[in-house]
Amino acid sequence: MENKTILHNDNILKLSDGRRFSYAEYGDPDGQPVLLVHGTPGSRLYWKSFPGFPFRPDLHLIAPDRPGYGLSDWRPGRTMTDWPDDVAALADALGLHRFAMVGVSGGGPETLACAWKIPDRLTAVGVLHSPSPPDAPDYFEGMSRTNRFFLRLAARSPWLIRKNMEFVTWIVRRNPAKYVERMTYKFSAPDKAAIAHPEIRESLVQNFVEALRHPDSGRAYGDDVVLHHALPWGIPLEQIRVKVYLWQGENDTSVPNTQARYLTETLPNCHATFIPNAGHLWHIDHMAEVLDTLVPRHP
Numbered sequence: 001m002e003n004k005t006i007l008h009n010d011n012i013l014k015l016s017d018g019r020r021f022s023y024a025e026y027g028d029p030d031g032q033p034v035l036l037v038h039g040t041p042g043s044r045l046y047w048k049s050f051p052g053f054p055f056r057p058d059l060h061l062i063a064p065d066r067p068g069y070g071l072s073d074w075r076p077g078r079t080m081t082d083w084p085d086d087v088a089a090l091a092d093a094l095g096l097h098r099f100a101m102v103g104v105s106g107g108g109p110e111t112l113a114c115a116w117k118i119p120d121r122l123t124a125v126g127v128l129h130s131p132s133p134p135d136a137p138d139y140f141e142g143m144s145r146t147n148r149f150f151l152r153l154a155a156r157s158p159w160l161i162r163k164n165m166e167f168v169t170w171i172v173r174r175n176p177a178k179y180v181e182r183m184t185y186k187f188s189a190p191d192k193a194a195i196a197h198p199e200i201r202e203s204l205v206q207n208f209v210e211a212l213r214h215p216d217s218g219r220a221y222g223d224d225v226v227l228h229h230a231l232p233w234g235i236p237l238e239q240i241r242v243k244v245y246l247w248q249g250e251n252d253t254s255v256p257n258t259q260a261r262y263l264t265e266t267l268p269n270c271h272a273t274f275i276p277n278a279g280h281l282w283h284i285d286h287m288a289e290v291l292d293t294l295v296p297r298h299p
Contacts, residue, residue, distance in 0.1 A: 009045060010071060013093050021086055022071030023064040026053075031060040032295050033099035035087065038063070039129075040106030040224040041169075041211035043070035047287070049203030055288045059295065062099075064090060066110065068220020069211045078223060080233045083110045084117035091121060100124040100294045104283055105255065106131070109228050109235075112263075115242045116235050124294040126245040128283045129252055132259035132266075133233045142256030144186040154230040161230070162222030169218035176208045188251040191279035200284060243269045245293055247286075249278030 013021040024044040038046045044063040047053060054061055066083070068074035075082060091099060100123050103111030108130020115125045132139070134155065140148045154161040172179045184195050195201050211217060227233075244267050248260035257274065264272040275282055283290065 012071065013090055015086065015089055019067070019073040019075060020071065021064065021073070021090060023062055023090060024048075026061040026063070027059045028057060029060055031058045033060045033062060033094075033096050034291065034295060035091075035099055035101045036061055036063040037101065037103040037107030037111050038066065038069070038207075038211075039104045040228070041069055041217065041221050042066070042104075042107070042207055043210040045070070045210050046203075046207045049199065049206065050284055050287050052288050055291055056297070058298070059291065062090070062094065062096075066107070066220070068214055068216045068223065070214060072214070074214070074216035074220050076219075078227075080109065080113050080227055080235055081117060084114045087114055088118050088121060097121070098123050100126075102126040102128070102290060102294065103130060104128045105280065106224050106228055109133075109233065112237065112240065112244070113233070113235055115240045115244060116237075119240070119242045122242055124245070125242050126247070126290055126294050127263070128247045128290065129249065129255045129280050130246070130260070130263065131228050131255050132262040133235075133237070134229050135232060136259060136262040138258040138262075140256075141258045142253065144253040146186045147254060150225070151229045154225050158226045158230055161225055162219070165222035165225055166218030169212050169221055172208050172212055176205045176212075179208065180204050186253065188249075188253045188279040190249065190251050190277055191253075191281045194279070194281045194284065200281070203284070237263070237266045238268060240267055241269060243271065245290075246270055246272040247275065247283070247290065248272065249275050249280060249282040251278060252280045252282075254280040
């Protein structure tokens, strides 16, 4: 039998406005398509280090770089409702009429934007450890002190947090391993246990390296913080009719349970799973079961 498995890391699509849009493809090109949307910061290569990758032989995994990360060009002045247009352009270029979509962490809001704007293109939607809009009640409850400080700063002084994220990007580029080591203090116990494994720690390091290679990645990082955590999304969650599967670690201090519960209560058709003794990195070891939920295996 012919082996149709593909591994294309550095594909580039030229968008109508001239921007380069980078994406990776893995698995069976004729398989059921699934778009994997990385967090903040992140890149198309994030998923490659996960246990069991590419998870199943019958899937066509497409992993884009969001604007300003990896090899994708930054989009100045972007809003939360712009990303679905890029996704639709990519799907059209690949000849995909419909596809499943998974967003992790900062990829969650972007995935929900697609669920609202291009619902007819989506066969299934999953969000893991996703922030809620910043106007949600009890937004900061259960959040680490560091995240709370910076996200409140983002709400009060968006220009300042943008400059700060450019500075953070410069620091990370100089020594990504040291940055990952230092950031663990704000993690929950399950996340500290996960990052103690050398392979997981190294995957996070390489994720930062690839995510922040673009000259404008500091600006993209700032955009994400402001758009996800400081400004109204402009997405009426209560109008999203697509079924959304949500996974949330109950010990997540990066995106706390209050935000996941708000999404669960606001989305009209949400199936939520709250995982005991799990944190923000739960997805690294559990992507296979997430994909099995969104794209059931054929007997």
